[in-house]
Amino acid sequence: MPLPASLLFSSVLLAAANTATPTVVAADGILCDLTRTLVGNQANVICLIKPGTDPHSMALRPADRQTLAKAKIVLLNGYNLTPALNKIRTPGTVVKVGNIAVPNNSAKDPHIWHDPANVIAMANTVASSLKPLFDANGDAAIDQRRAKADRVLASLGSWIGQQVATVPENQRVVVTGHRTYDFLAKRYGVRELPVLDDYTTGGTLRPSSLSAISKSIKASGSKAIFPESLPPSKTMRRISRSSGVPIAKQVPFGDGQAPGKSLVQTATSNVCIFVNAQGGSCDQESASQLQKRWSAI
Numbered sequence: 001m002p003l004p005a006s007l008l009f010s011s012v013l014l015a016a017a018n019t020a021t022p023t024v025v026a027a028d029g030i031l032c033d034l035t036r037t038l039v040g041n042q043a044n045v046i047c048l049i050k051p052g053t054d055p056h057s058m059a060l061r062p063a064d065r066q067t068l069a070k071a072k073i074v075l076l077n078g079y080n081l082t083p084a085l086n087k088i089r090t091p092g093t094v095v096k097v098g099n100i101a102v103p104n105n106s107a108k109d110p111h112i113w114h115d116p117a118n119v120i121a122m123a124n125t126v127a128s129s130l131k132p133l134f135d136a137n138g139d140a141a142i143d144q145r146r147a148k149a150d151r152v153l154a155s156l157g158s159w160i161g162q163q164v165a166t167v168p169e170n171q172r173v174v175v176t177g178h179r180t181y182d183f184l185a186k187r188y189g190v191r192e193l194p195v196l197d198d199y200t201t202g203g204t205l206r207p208s209s210l211s212a213i214s215k216s217i218k219a220s221g222s223k224a225i226f227p228e229s230l231p232p233s234k235t236m237r238r239i240s241r242s243s244g245v246p247i248a249k250q251v252p253f254g255d256g257q258a259p260g261k262s263l264v265q266t267a268t269s270n271v272c273i274f275v276n277a278q279g280g281s282c283d284q285e286s287a288s289q290l291q292k293r294w295s296a297i
């Protein structure tokens with residue numbers, strides 16, 4: 001017996017809904033590029049935070065709320081990188097990728113991606129979060145891309161070590177305002193000196209803290225100070241004048257993806273800026289090779 005027309009029609013609609021490209025929100029940190037790389041064209045990936053934006057102080061726009069309302073999955077960096085995302089409304093599954101991928105993080109530092117080993121763990125978590133959206137073929141395609149991404153990220157991990165090794169040992173220090181590169185510092189034997197976190201409360205610079213900061217910067221052996229952005233804040237300029245250590249001419253972007261750069265390019269550019277400023281020499285050619293492999297995934 002043929003199916004009644006109405007039933008046939010509704011099952012066609014249902015099939016269409018199931019095969020429609022799902023919307024995935026990759027909110028912050030380096031998740032935009034990581035998720036797009038892993039999912040290919042299987043999902044419509046919307047990146048909430050524009051590369052180069054400060055996630056710590058961003059506010060949601062009405063358009064972001066509309067995006068969240070149609071998401072099947074919302075991937076967050078986690079560890080409170082973007083406080084504005086703590087109270088989002090979405091029908092989709094919310095995944096705090098960092099908290100799952102890097103559970104061993106006693107300081108709850110959100111800047112976990114500065115160690116590529118953590119990005120490999122994040123890729124794993126993103127891949128498993130995406131799988132319920134697809135059939136076996138879709139899942140296999142994600143796994144293939146994840147395996148390729150893992151290999152590039154492992155190479156990036158060794159590459160960073162090779163670049164840091166070109167910096168004289170007593171200059172392997174990164175002077176910042178706020179703690180950002182702790183994961184990079186720990187893995188590669190670099191000291192991070194987050195002067196505002198270490199010597200001020202809420203960033204207010206008292207004369208006594210200015211003198212303590214200057215002393216510690218001079219003693220650190222650093223040849224440059226890396227503010228969060230350029231032009232540097234008044235506070236960082238005062239610290240530079242008082243310590244006699246110049247502000248770096250280029251600054252790394254530590255809060256996610258840099259504008260116009262992939263996560264691999266952001267990492268290599270950050271490392272090159274640091275290494276070159278501290279008396280080492282960064283291998284740009286091998287950095288471009290890594291990016292070629294990454295964009296070929």
Ligand SMILES: [Zn+2]
Pocket residue numbers: 056111180254255
């Ligand atoms: Zn930050």
